[in-house]
Amino acid sequence: xxxxxxxxxxxxxxxxxxxxxxxxxxxxxxxxxxxxxxxxxxxxxxxxxxxxxxxxxxxxxxxxxxxxxxxxxxxxxxxxxxxxxxxxxxxxxxxxxxxxxxxxxxxxxxxxxxxxxxxxxxxxxxxxxxxxxxxxxxxxxxxxxxxxxxxxxxxxxxxxxxxxxxxxxxxxxxxxxxxxxxxxxxxxxxxxxxxxxxxxxxxxxxxxxxxxxxxxxxxxxxxxxxxxxxxxxxxxxxxxxxxxxxxxxxxxxxxxxxxxxxxxxxxxxxxxxxxxxxxxxxxxxxxxxxxxxxx
Numbered sequence: 001x002x003x004x005x006x007x008x009x010x011x012x013x014x015x016x017x018x019x020x021x022x023x024x025x026x027x028x029x030x031x032x033x034x035x036x037x038x039x040x041x042x043x044x045x046x047x048x049x050x051x052x053x054x055x056x057x058x059x060x061x062x063x064x065x066x067x068x069x070x071x072x073x074x075x076x077x078x079x080x081x082x083x084x085x086x087x088x089x090x091x092x093x094x095x096x097x098x099x100x101x102x103x104x105x106x107x108x109x110x111x112x113x114x115x116x117x118x119x120x121x122x123x124x125x126x127x128x129x130x131x132x133x134x135x136x137x138x139x140x141x142x143x144x145x146x147x148x149x150x151x152x153x154x155x156x157x158x159x160x161x162x163x164x165x166x167x168x169x170x171x172x173x174x175x176x177x178x179x180x181x182x183x184x185x186x187x188x189x190x191x192x193x194x195x196x197x198x199x200x201x202x203x204x205x206x207x208x209x210x211x212x213x214x215x216x217x218x219x220x221x222x223x224x225x226x227x228x229x230x231x232x233x234x235x236x237x238x239x240x241x242x243x244x245x246x247x248x249x250x251x252x253x254x255x256x257x258x259x260x261x262x263x264x265x266x267x268x269x270x271x272x273x274x275x276x277x278x279x280x281x282x283x284x285x286x287x288x289x290x291x292x293x294x295x
Contacts, residue, residue, distance in 0.1 A: 036057065052270050093284065116151040161285060167207065169207070201223075267295075
């Protein structure tokens with residue numbers, strides 16, 4: 001009986017010439033499953049996307065593209081871009097910088113690492129900026145700094161609130177000192193908007209680091225963060241080596257910064273639209289259909 005069973009199994013895996021056939025692993029469609037990089041849980045991709053790319057086990061918030069972020073934040077068909085055709089030059093003649101920018105533009109469909117524009121969020125009009133980490137890790141070069149500064153200037157002129165979704169590796173080394181100058185430029189635009197009585201909301205997403213953290217990302221009147229995202233300036237290892245002390249395990253996470261008073265609240269992206277619209281309502285902004293002004 002065992003011999004017959006063995007023969008049956010052997011015949012299933014052998015070709016007609018008697019040579020053993022190497023067993024093939026079943027092919028799994030590339031986009032069928034999502035494996036959480038934090039807790040290693042596996043979920044069907046369509047379910048993961050229905051949850052707005054959050055893990056049902058540990059609430060990990062995966063990175064979103066600028067387009068995906070816009071779709072779950074702004075009211076449908078309400079977004080009107082600002083400065084959408086602005087592109088980088090090569091201010092310090094960095095080798096092959098133009099080629100890299102062009103390749104990333106073709107890959108992502110973006111001109112640079114941030115999109116800015118005007119939209120409504122549950123009826124409340126606002127200027128919105130969204131950084132996309134696929135474009136050179138959303139590093140801040142001349143275009144990113146200029147677009148954000150202009151977004152604040154537009155909001156100041158039109159008495160609109162500003163909401164920025166930050167995600168960045170910091171300043172863009174390929175633009176040298178020009179990239180560092182964007183920190184002062186954006187901070188100055190934030191200050192003028194604040195002096196005019198404008199509201200500025202920052203939403204920190206994964207990761208927000210370097211010169212972006214040290215400039216406009218930290219200057220919001222209200223600073224929100226998605227759960228467990230990385231927020232910091234220098235890297236953990238650099239800080240530990242500098243101060244010669246062991247850092248807490250949750251150092252540079254949204255929860256650590258909330259406990260330290262740097263972040264005002266942690267907001268799940270599945271309720272982000274409601275959270276933002278409630279903040280705008282509490283600050284007496286009017287919905288569309290009424291005169292747009294900050295009362």
